Amino acid sequence: MLPPPPPERWSILARIPKVVKDKEAKRTFPPGADVSVACDELPRASILTVPLRISPPPCLPSYPYVAAADPSSLLLLCATEPGGEVTYHLCHARTGEATCFREHDCPMGFDDANVGLMTRGDSCVVAELQPSGDGSGRATLLRYTVGQYKWAVTELAYSPQLHRQWFCEGVVSHGGMLWWVELSYGLLACDPYSDKPELLHVPLPTIIDPLPGKVANLANRASHSCVKASSGRLRYVQIHGDPAARW
Incomplete structure (x- = not known):
């Protein structure tokens, strides 16, 4: 019998990066690096550090955050400039390289978790899905292929139609597709590299045992359930029980 494969290596990355002055970045970063990732052993979180020339420091109500990550070590950083302009920065955790590209003309959705990142060979694509909630079954897919310097906008159809707002809880790259997670609706998936992408629901x-009432609403479902890729499979996890209950 063959031995089981070694477990996948993984880490926890803090979503909000540390922002330092440009002089400090030049002094502490590896030579030629635009960003730096301080990797830490589990269960501690690793931290992305960026200079001020890439992102303003965190402040309310606006702060930079890692919008997406890929096993290839690519990170998608979203930052809001002082004038309100949103910029995306594709950061490589290993090499320290960072590439900036501007926001698309279509406004971001209610939840910035709609943005996903995927690589194929030497190519990288960033995609955002904006399903309508008016019952029409229409969705807008925005894609940015690194090196082409523009967003491509594609109108798609999806079913079953939503008659309410789309509450995305994140995007997972798995099996050559991007999977948009809406915990009360299901998953919408497509191949962002396809010339004619189609949405799969x-x-x-x-689950027979329902979630407690206070977490069953749309805003709190992610506190007890999630969809992630693990050991080569797409997995749905739901935790039951009230953490405030006394034993």
């Missing part, structure tokens, strides 16, 4: 399993 996958419902989530029905």
